[in-house]
Structure formats: C-alpha cells, structure tokens
Amino acid sequence: MTKLVTAVIQPHRLDDVKSALEAAGVRGLTVSEASGYGRQRGHTEVYRGAEYTVDLVPKVKIDVLVGDEDVAGVVEVVVKAAQTGKIGDGKVWVVPVEDVARVRTGEHGEDAL
Amino acid sequence: MEFALDSGNTAWMITAASLVLLMTPALAFFYGGMVRGKSVLNMMMMSFGAMGIVGLIWVLYGYSGTFGTDVAGLFGNPFDFFGLQGATDDASLMAAAGVPFLVAAGYQATFAIITVALISGAIADRFKFSAWMVFAAIWVSIVYVPLAHMVWGGGLLGADGITSGLSTPIDFAGGTVVHINAGVAGLVLAILVGKRKGFGKEPMRPHNLPFVMLGAALLWFGWFGFNAGSEFAADGVAGRAWLNTMVATCVAMLAWLATEKLRDGHATSLGAASGVVAGLVAITPAAAAVDSYGAIAIGAIAGVLCALAVGLKYKFGYDDSLDVVGVHLVGGLTGTVLIGFFATDANSTWYPDGALNGLFYGGGVTQLATQVIVALAAVVFSGVMTLLIGLALKATIGLRASEEAEVGGVDLAVHGETAYETLGARVVTEVK
Numbered sequence: 001m002t003k004l005v006t007a008v009i010q011p012h013r014l015d016d017v018k019s020a021l022e023a024a025g026v027r028g029l030t031v032s033e034a035s036g037y038g039r040q041r042g043h044t045e046v047y048r049g050a051e052y053t054v055d056l057v058p059k060v061k062i063d064v065l066v067g068d069e070d071v072a073g074v075v076e077v078v079v080k081a082a083q084t085g086k087i088g089d090g091k092v093w094v095v096p097v098e099d100v101a102r103v104r105t106g107e108h109g110e111d112a113l
Numbered sequence: 114m115e116f117a118l119d120s121g122n123t124a125w126m127i128t129a130a131s132l133v134l135l136m137t138p139a140l141a142f143f144y145g146g147m148v149r150g151k152s153v154l155n156m157m158m159m160s161f162g163a164m165g166i167v168g169l170i171w172v173l174y175g176y177s178g179t180f181g182t183d184v185a186g187l188f189g190n191p192f193d194f195f196g197l198q199g200a201t202d203d204a205s206l207m208a209a210a211g212v213p214f215l216v217a218a219g220y221q222a223t224f225a226i227i228t229v230a231l232i233s234g235a236i237a238d239r240f241k242f243s244a245w246m247v248f249a250a251i252w253v254s255i256v257y258v259p260l261a262h263m264v265w266g267g268g269l270l271g272a273d274g275i276t277s278g279l280s281t282p283i284d285f286a287g288g289t290v291v292h293i294n295a296g297v298a299g300l301v302l303a304i305l306v307g308k309r310k311g312f313g314k315e316p317m318r319p320h321n322l323p324f325v326m327l328g329a330a331l332l333w334f335g336w337f338g339f340n341a342g343s344e345f346a347a348d349g350v351a352g353r354a355w356l357n358t359m360v361a362t363c364v365a366m367l368a369w370l371a372t373e374k375l376r377d378g379h380a381t382s383l384g385a386a387s388g389v390v391a392g393l394v395a396i397t398p399a400a401a402a403v404d405s406y407g408a409i410a411i412g413a414i415a416g417v418l419c420a421l422a423v424g425l426k427y428k429f430g431y432d433d434s435l436d437v438v439g440v441h442l443v444g445g446l447t448g449t450v451l452i453g454f455f456a457t458d459a460n461s462t463w464y465p466d467g468a469l470n471g472l473f474y475g476g477g478v479t480q481l482a483t484q485v486i487v488a489l490a491a492v493v494f495s496g497v498m499t500l501l502i503g504l505a506l507k508a509t510i511g512l513r514a515s516e517e518a519e520v521g522g523v524d525l526a527v528h529g530e531t532a533y534e535t536l537g538a539r540v541v542t543e544v545k
Contacts, residue, residue: 045318046377048387048423048436052316 002097002110003071007062008034009082009090014060020081026064026074027113034061040087059090065100067110116202119211125347126212126220132338133223137164137230139335143328143386144234147435150320151522152238153532159233159245166249167229171222172197178258179221179266180206186269188259194218210346220342225261227339228291229253234435235299238309238317239519242527244512248502252298256498260491261290270487272467280480281467282487283456285354286343288398288449289491296442297495299433305503306512308432310519317434322382329386333362336393340400350463354400358393361412365392368416376420384420387440391419394444399452401463407455407471415447449488453481 009017014031021029035056042055066074071094078092102112141160145153167175174191181189194200197218205214206221229249236245263270264284272281284290309317319325341355369388370380395415396408403411423439426432433439456471458464470476506512513519518526525531 046373046379046381047318047383048439049373049377049420050424050427051377052318054316 001068002100002113003066003068004095004097005064005066005071005074005078005092006095007064007078007082007090007092008036008059009062009078010084010088011058011060013082013084013089014062017062017078017081020077021064021074024073024077025070026066028065030063032061032063034059038088038091057088065097065113067113116205116208116213117211118202118213119346122207122210122346123212123216125351126207126210126216126342126345129338129342130216130220130223132335133220133227133342134164134335136223136227136332136335136339137161139328139331140227140230141328142324143332143390144237144435146321146324146326146328147234147319147383148237149317149522150533151531152524153320153324154528154530155242155523156233156237158242158528159240160230162242162246163230163233163249164226166246167226167253168222170250170253171218171225175225175253175258176218176221178254179225179261181266183262183267186263186274188262188268189266207345212345217345221261224287224291224339225253225257228257228287228295231291231295231437231441232299232302235303235433235437236306237434238523239514240306240512240523241510241514242523244506244510247510248302248506251502251506252499255502256298256495257290257294260294260494263494264290264487264491270490272465275490276483276486277467279486280469280483281465282483283402283452283465283468283480284398284449284487285400285402285463286340286397288394288445289487292394292397292441292445293449293488293491294445294495296438296440296445297492298499299437300431300442301496301499302503302512303433303438304431305500305507308430309434310516312432313427313430319383322386325386326382329389333389333393336362336397340397344401344463350401350461353462357400357403357405357408358396360405361396361408361415362389362392364409364412365389365395365416365419368413369420372417372420387423387436388416388420391415391440391444394441395419395448395451398445398448399455402452402457402461402468403455404457404460407451407457410455411448411451414451415444418447419444446488450481450484453478453484456480 035058037055042057045052075092100112101108137160141157145157148156174195177194178189178191181193200214202213206217262268269275276282337355340358341351344351366385366388369384373384374380392412395411419440422443423436454471454473457474469480471480514523
C-alpha cells in the first residue's frame with residue numbers, strides 16, 4: 001500500500017524540509033503555494049492608519065507519496081525539519097492512496113513511487 | 114521691448130516641462146499601486162486619459178482661456194490664441210526671461226494635465242471610464258482654466274483682484290490652482306459617485322506597494338520641474354525653490370513616519386510615500402517665498418496634518434479612495450495658509466509685487482488674511498463648479514460603473530483586460 005503525506009508548513013522552512021526528505025531517501029515531491037490559518041488566526045496590517053486583519057497567511061504545501069513502511073519516518077523527518085517552535089508552524093497528515101501510476105512507464109503501485 | 118531669446122532659460126523650461134509631464138505617469142503608478150489588483154489598469158488609465166484629453170484641449174483653447182485677454186476677471190479670451198496660433202514670442206508668458214511663447218504654453222499644459230489626473234484618486238475602482246473622460250474635458254475647461262486665470266492670469270485672485278487692498282496672494286507653483294482645486298473636486302466627486310461596495314467593511318489594501326514607492330519617487334523627481342520651473346528661468350530663485358522642495362519633502366516624510374509610529378506602532382512604506390507627496394504638495398505654493406526654516410516647518414506641519422487627515426474619511430463616511438482630500442486638499446491648504454506665517458523677502462530672493470512678509474517675519478496678519486481669502490475662494494469656486502458638472506453627468510450619462518463591473522473589477526468589465534496572469538485568467542484560447 002501507498003500513503004500520501006501532506007504537510008502545510010511555513011514557507012521559509014521549505015528548503016530545510018526538502019533537504020531532509022532527500023537525505024531520508026524520498027525520491028519525489030510536489031510543492032504548491034497555499035494559504036490558510038490555524039488556531040493563531042492571521043495578522044494585522046496598517047495602511048494609512050486603517051487596520052486590516054489578514055486571516056489567510058501564506059503557507060507552502062508539500063505532497064509526498066511513500067510506501068507504508070516509510071510513513072512514520074517521513075512524517076518525523078518533516079516535523080523535525082519544519083519545526084521552529086513558534087505558532088503557525090503547520091500540520092502534517094497522512095491518507096491512504098488506492099493506486100499510483102507512473103505516467104512515463106505505466107507502472108502501478110509501489111513500483112511507481 | 115523686442116523679445117530676446119535666452120537659450121539657457123529656454124533649455125531649462127523645456128526640461129522642466131518634460132519633468133512635469135512625467136509626473137502624470139508617475140501618479141498613475143502611485144495611485145495604481147494603492148488600488149486592488151482588479152482595478153489597477155483602470156486607475157492608471159484615468160491618468161493617461163487625462164493626458165490625452167487635457168493635452169488636446171490645452172492646445173486648442175485651454176492656454177488661451179487661461180492667459181488670453183482678461184474677461185471680467187474670471188477667464189481669458191479662448192480665441193486669442195486658439196490652437197496656439199497668432200502669437201509672437203513678445204506675447205510669451207515668459208517673455209521677460211527670454212523663453213518663447215510655445216515653450217511657456219507647453220509648460221503650462223503639464224500643470225493642467227496633472228491637476229485633472231490628481232482628482233481620479235478619489236473615485237478609484239467604481240467610476241465609468243467614459244464618464245471620467247467627459248468629466249475631465251468639461252472640468253479642465255470650466256474649472257481649471259478659469260481658476261488658473263484668476264490666480265495666475267491677471268484675474269480676481271491675483272495681484273489686482275479681490276485682495277488688492279491687503280496684499281498680493283502668493284501661489285508660486287500651484288497650491289491653490291492645482292492642489293486645493295483637485296482636492297475639493299475629488300471630495301465632491303467622491304461624495305456624488307458614492308462609496309465603493311464594501312467600503313469600511315472589506316479590506317481594500319494596496320495591491321502593489323513597490324508601485325506606490327516608484328510612483329512617489331518619480332513624482333518627487335518631476336516635482337522639481339513643477340516648483341523650480343515655476344520661476345520661468347534658470348536662476349537663484351529656481352535654486353531656492355529646488356532646495357525648499359527637497360527639504361520640505363524630506364521633513365514631511367519623517368513627520369508622517371513619526372506620526373504613524375506613535376499612532377499605529379509601525380513606520381510604513383505607504384506612509385513614507387504619502388509623506389513625500391504631502392510635503393511636495395505643501396511646499397508647492399511657498400517654494401520661492403520662504404527660507405529654509407520656513408520650508409522645514411511647512412514640511413513638518415504638513416506631514417503630521419496630512420497623516421492625521423487621511424483618517425477623516427472614516428469619521429465622516431465619504432469614500433475618498435486614495436486620500437486626495439487628506440493629501441492634496443489638506444496639504445494644499447496647509448502650504449497656502451502657512452505662507453501667511455513664513456513668507457520672507459529676506460532670504461528667499463523672490464517676491465511678487467505688493468506681497469508682504471508673513472506673521473513670523475514682521476509682516477503682521479495682512480499676508481495671512483490674503484492667503485486665507487484666496488484659499489477659501491478657490492474652495493468655494495471649485496466645489497460649486499465641480500458639483501454642477503457632476504450632477505449634470507450623473508443625470509445624463511451616469512457616473513458609476515455597474516455593480517457587476519465593480520465587484521468583478523473594472524479592468525475586465527470596462528477595458529477588457531486584466532493586469533496580472535492569475536489562475537483564472539491564465540487559460541486563454543486564441544481567437545483569430
């Protein structure tokens with residue numbers, strides 16, 4: 001079986017997370033820009049004295065497909081590399097994936113990772 | 114007297130005219146960065162549109178209506194120099210400095226253009242572009258041209274006008290004609306067209322602050338042609354105006370930033386850009402009539418007052434989108450009135466006939482009273498005339514874009530363009 005590990009992290013931690021995943025043997029990932037908020041909500045900006053509360057703050061989302069046996073390790077690697085200890089560090093979650101196909105070769109399952 | 118060309122002065126005035134013309138595209142960046150991304154093109158187009166229509170009108174009858182033979186103290190004869198024909202260089206506004214007629218006419222055109230463009234900041238995001246172009250044509254013809262004539266062309270607000278028993282009003286480079294005029298017109302138009310949908314509820318923060326900074330920088334650069342050029346010659350007075358323009362602007366920026374830091378906790382880039390413009394506006398009428406201390410004081414006072422004044426729209430509930438009132442009306446009034454305190458013939462080397470020293474320089478209240486009377490007269494004239502034009506347009510072609518256009522963005526609805534490639538605008542099928 002395959003799992004999808006999705007991490008929403010602080011944009012400035014991306015390089016560290018990427019390096020850590022490479023070091024841990026992960027062979028591919030997808031990165032996208034995201035925005036959102038957690039318990040801390042957003043922040044306040046002031047323009048010519050007018051205050052705006054910005055709810056959605058910029059984040060980076062990383063998707064990694066991994067085999068079952070590597071899931072726990074990959075989650076740990078991401079948490080460790082993305083952690084600053086400050087509020088807004090993000091979340092990592094894992095969902096099961098029914099099938100994966102490599103577009104170039106047509107391989108399926110873990111062979112396609 | 115036979116006209117004698119002065120090539121040095123003429124070279125400077127052609128340069129100064131080019132600098133002032135640059136101010137309008139600079140304003141397009143300054144304003145364009147402050148609106149939301151969905152209406153930046155419309156915002157910039159209002160400045161470019163003003164260049165087109167006012168540049169044409171100025172050559173046809175605008176210059177003549179301002180500097181032609183006086184009619185009842187209100188405007189010049191528009192047919193004296195229609196199409197800028199029929200004048201020799203002896204009739205040049207700058208003949209005494211040896212600058213030809215057409216150079217003087219061109220220089221003055223750039224003032225009319227920027228004044229009209231300034232108004233557009235009050236009505237961002239929601240005005241019909243067609244209504245804007247018609248408004249620009251009518252407004253420059255029956256508000257700017259008469260007021261410029263009254264102040265600079267020998268009319269009611271000049272040396273021989275309503276204050277002739279007191280003193281000569283001082284408006285060196287356009288505090289009254291440009292900034293008070295545009296500020297009042299912006300206020301009237303903003304009230305007539307109504308608030309932006311979601312004003313005061315939704316965030317309408319600037320979409321591109323680097324544009325705002327770039328625009329402010331280019332405005333500052335162009336403004337040297339505005340103020341130092343208003344001497345009509347390359348001499349020490351132009352140098353005084355240049356220096357005062359620099360220092361008042363530096364101080365106004367610092368004053369705006371200090372006000373923000375104390376009030377909001379942050380010194381912001383928008384505050385720096387706004388402080389620059391506030392300082393430029395306030396020193397404009399006074400540029401050659403005050404010494405360096407006067408310029409520093411005017412910059413400091415304008416920086417603080419304008420920073421506080423931009424909050425008035427929330428208090429009074431009108432939507433002057435980009436603070437034309439807070440920056441140009443308040444800044445223009447500040448500079449115009451402060452001349453009454455700081456005018457000095459001791460160090461400024463420039464002084465119009467009959468003008469007196471200000472209150473702080475031993476001149477009593479005479480010059481102050483003159484400045485206040487002229488400023489109020491300009492407020493009333495500009496306000497009433499703009500109201501009449503606005504009401505007439507509202508009743509005929511309408512002022513406001515449709516609600517769908519406003520919500521979706523006037524760029525797409527009115528101009529058929531979007532400024533930025535976003536996910537929604539990226540998929541385009543080419544149609545031949």
